[in-house]
Amino acid sequence: MPPWLASSWQLIIEGLDSKASPHAWCIVHPPGVPASELSDHLVRVLLCQDPVNEEPCGDCVSCRMRDTHPDVLRLEPEGAAGMIKVDAVRDAIEVAYTTASMGGRRVVLVRPADCLNQASSNALLKIVEEPPSGTVFVFQTALPGKLLPTLVSRLRMVKVPMPSAELFAKTVQSLGITAQQVQLASALLAEPLAPQTDPDRFALANDVFQALVRIRGGADAQMAVKSFSKADALVASTVMERVCEHLIRAHYDRVDNAVTDILKAPYPAVPLLFQFKERIAEVKKQAQAGIAVNAGLALGSLFAAWGFIWTRVQV
Ligand SMILES: [Zn+2]
Numbered sequence: 001m002p003p004w005l006a007s008s009w010q011l012i013i014e015g016l017d018s019k020a021s022p023h024a025w026c027i028v029h030p031p032g033v034p035a036s037e038l039s040d041h042l043v044r045v046l047l048c049q050d051p052v053n054e055e056p057c058g059d060c061v062s063c064r065m066r067d068t069h070p071d072v073l074r075l076e077p078e079g080a081a082g083m084i085k086v087d088a089v090r091d092a093i094e095v096a097y098t099t100a101s102m103g104g105r106r107v108v109l110v111r112p113a114d115c116l117n118q119a120s121s122n123a124l125l126k127i128v129e130e131p132p133s134g135t136v137f138v139f140q141t142a143l144p145g146k147l148l149p150t151l152v153s154r155l156r157m158v159k160v161p162m163p164s165a166e167l168f169a170k171t172v173q174s175l176g177i178t179a180q181q182v183q184l185a186s187a188l189l190a191e192p193l194a195p196q197t198d199p200d201r202f203a204l205a206n207d208v209f210q211a212l213v214r215i216r217g218g219a220d221a222q223m224a225v226k227s228f229s230k231a232d233a234l235v236a237s238t239v240m241e242r243v244c245e246h247l248i249r250a251h252y253d254r255v256d257n258a259v260t261d262i263l264k265a266p267y268p269a270v271p272l273l274f275q276f277k278e279r280i281a282e283v284k285k286q287a288q289a290g291i292a293v294n295a296g297l298a299l300g301s302l303f304a305a306w307g308f309i310w311t312r313v314q315v
Contacts, residue, residue: 004163005038011158012042013054022156024128024137029160031142039140043072043107046136062102071106077115086119093127096135106135113139114146121148128154187258188239204232208239216263216310221303233299237284240302244277268309276309
């Protein structure tokens, strides 16, 4: 488990140890700080047939099943709207009132819980208040303010703290990432936390930026896009948007930043950058909504457009 989750796990252990062990938990974490390992670990210990000091034994039938355990009901966002649907909630409730297939506990994992709409939240109220024996709820969210207050009042809240700067530095160092790379990634991603706490996202942001640098140097845009999958569209569009913003700013304040240090002036004209930014915003919106059908193609056209605006730069 990442070090920034350790203190929250201690809180959970205390709760599990207490006489009235909660039957509904809610893990609340700062946006951009990954916390799913904490809720996964909690689910595992709840289902473990022989926990050792409130830790999953790792050896029983339940522990070995990990993600395929039949007694974990997952409520996750679905469809273009990205909400947890009331029908899915009702189905889960129906199952929760039957006997668990492994004879032990049953866990309902609601993640991210801020994707519950009014109807699905209301459907959960009663069962969360008085769950059938052996059923435990685990909610996880970065946006607790979006949860129905009447639902929140029934949950045992466990906060994940913002990782400290020292912890960042340590994690980053252990991953072999340099301070300069961190600075660049913070400039490329909207949330400065992401590069330190989510190395995959950081690496991807860096790859996208390197592709932009290569295309700016004359490399073929279509070749560059081949190394990215559709799933990367959100990170890629975020990075392009940020790069654009840095270049637009550089036209006005002429102060170098992590991006303009590498992409040297002269830059494309401001109107061209704004046009490009609008195209990026469209792709980003699609990617955010999970409409991934044409994301690969859209990404290709963005890289091509990026190549094009640099051909218009007057040296
Ligand atoms: Zn076990």
